[in-house]
Amino acid sequence: MGAEFEPDLAWLRAKPGTKWAAAGEGVLPAWIADMDFAAPEPVRAALTALVDGGDLGYPVWLHEGTPLRAEFAARMRLRYGWDPDPAHVREFSDIIQALQAVLYVTTAPGDAVALHVPAYPPFLNTVPQMGRTLVPIPVSRDGAGDWTFDAEAFARDVTERNVRVLVLVNPHNPTGRVFTHTELAALAEIAHQHDLLVISDEIHADLAYAPHEHVPFASLSPDAARRTVTLTSATKAFNIAGVRCAVAHVGAEWVRDAFTRLPPFLLGDVGQPGVVATLAAWQQGDAWLAGVRERLDANRGLLTAALTAAGVRVDPPQATYLAWLDFRGTGIDGDPAAYVLDKAKVKLSPGPDFGPGGDGFARLNFAAPASVLTEICDRIAGALPRAQ
Numbered sequence: 132m133g134a135e136f137e138p139d140l141a142w143l144r145a146k147p148g149t150k151w152a153a154a155g156e157g158v159l160p161a162w163i164a165d166m167d168f169a170a171p172e173p174v175r176a177a178l179t180a181l182v183d184g185g186d187l188g189y190p191v192w193l194h195e196g197t198p199l200r201a202e203f204a205a206r207m208r209l210r211y212g213w214d215p216d217p218a219h220v221r222e223f224s225d226i227i228q229a230l231q232a233v234l235y236v237t238t239a240p241g242d243a244v245a246l247h248v249p250a251y252p253p254f255l256n257t258v259p260q261m262g263r264t265l266v267p268i269p270v271s272r273d274g275a276g277d278w279t280f281d282a283e284a285f286a287r288d289v290t291e292r293n294v295r296v297l298v299l300v301n302p303h304n305p306t307g308r309v310f311t312h313t314e315l316a317a318l319a320e321i322a323h324q325h326d327l328l329v330i331s332d333e334i335h336a337d338l339a340y341a342p343h344e345h346v347p348f349a350s351l352s353p354d355a356a357r358r359t360v361t362l363t364s365a366t367k368a369f370n371i372a373g374v375r376c377a378v379a380h381v382g383a384e385w386v387r388d389a390f391t392r393l394p395p396f397l398l399g400d401v402g403q404p405g406v407v408a409t410l411a412a413w414q415q416g417d418a419w420l421a422g423v424r425e426r427l428d429a430n431r432g433l434l435t436a437a438l439t440a441a442g443v444r445v446d447p448p449q450a451t452y453l454a455w456l457d458f459r460g461t462g463i464d465g466d467p468a469a470y471v472l473d474k475a476k477v478k479l480s481p482g483p484d485f486g487p488g489g490d491g492f493a494r495l496n497f498a499a500p501a502s503v504l505t506e507i508c509d510r511i512a513g514a515l516p517r518a519q
């Protein structure tokens with residue numbers, strides 16, 4: 132593993148981004164989903180070339196659709212055997228904007244929207260913020276420790292609560308679960324029977340660990356393809372969230388039509404640097420991606436061993452660099468993230484922010500140098516009530 136995945140602490144502490152800058156004096160940050168590693172060299176080179184070239188004027192693709200459309204389709208074909216239509220791709224500044232825009236044009240206040248919980252907080256909050264009704268699909272651990280859900284109970288809720296939209300996050304944040312073909316097929320069948328729109332956020336797909344394999348929801352069947360809006364970006368796998376660039380593949384024709392009824396410039400255009408960075412990541416970043424996945428996989432093992440030994444329940448995530456830690460056996464009263472921040476000076480994401488199922492949990496971002504992650508684990512282990 133190269134030195135690029137072992138940045139030193141002085142460099143990390145000087146980073147201007149929110150992860151480190153907002154952590155507080157002496158605190159090690161393991162909260163927001165940014166990695167501690169510099170963005171891939173080809174991405175930095177492409178952005179440097181853009182700036183050095185001096186032309187930051189209107190790009191040739193303005194209002195016409197960016198080169199990301201064809202690149203996204205090619206990448207999906209190559210990596211996942213899914214053949215999306217580039218003509219159905221739209222750009223957004225980020226995934227949350229895309230989710231809100233799709234919900235805005237497809238649902239009305241009061242409509243029921245289903246989402247697995249615990250859930251990525253901005254998604255969880257979006258539903259009530261838009262006046263839609265949240266129908267939670269609880270995930271819980273099965274006998275093997277895999278986070279899964281009761282498809283039959285979901286089917287009943289769809290009928291009884293008149294669900295119109297399923298928002299799927301796969302791989303799942305915060306549990307890191309990669310839903311299997313069987314689980315996804317059960318959702319696709321329910322979607323078919325009840326004519327649901329499926330909005331499938333697959334932003335973490337490139338970070339699935341073997342043997343787990345990501346299956347794009349739209350690739351399940353022609354019916355699934357016709358009812359799915361797939362959301363993704365290069366921002367998680369390539370650590371470039373600040374460039375603000377995402378794509379939506381709008382497989383549902385009625386949703387494409389609904390977008391054409393909006394004022395044409397309401398949603399704006401994606402910026403040139405975002406497109407340049409995303410293209411560079413997708414076209415030239417896969418060697419970096421392979422390296423970072425190796426680092427993350429090793430970190431996953433390190434973290435699981437260290438915190439399990441300390442009495443925290445860790446079910447290793449099947450994807451992502453986020454671990455959903457179960458502190459309920461540690462003797463902590465109240466929110467574990469608040470306790471750990473206070474006693475261990477480590478900043479985690481509080482479990483209750485993720486909604487139902489979050490009490491007693493916290494999410495830890497392990498995309499850190501091994502030395503920093505080791506220190507994070509040592510601090511947490513040493514601060515737990517049972518260690519006192």
Ligand SMILES: Cc1ncc(COP(=O)(O)O)c(C=O)c1O
Nearest residue numbers: 164225226227251300304334377
């Ligand atoms: C599941 C999921 N969706 C979306 C996002 C955010 O994407 P964006 O910054 O493009 O809104 C994140 C960020 O961590 C995420 O984990």
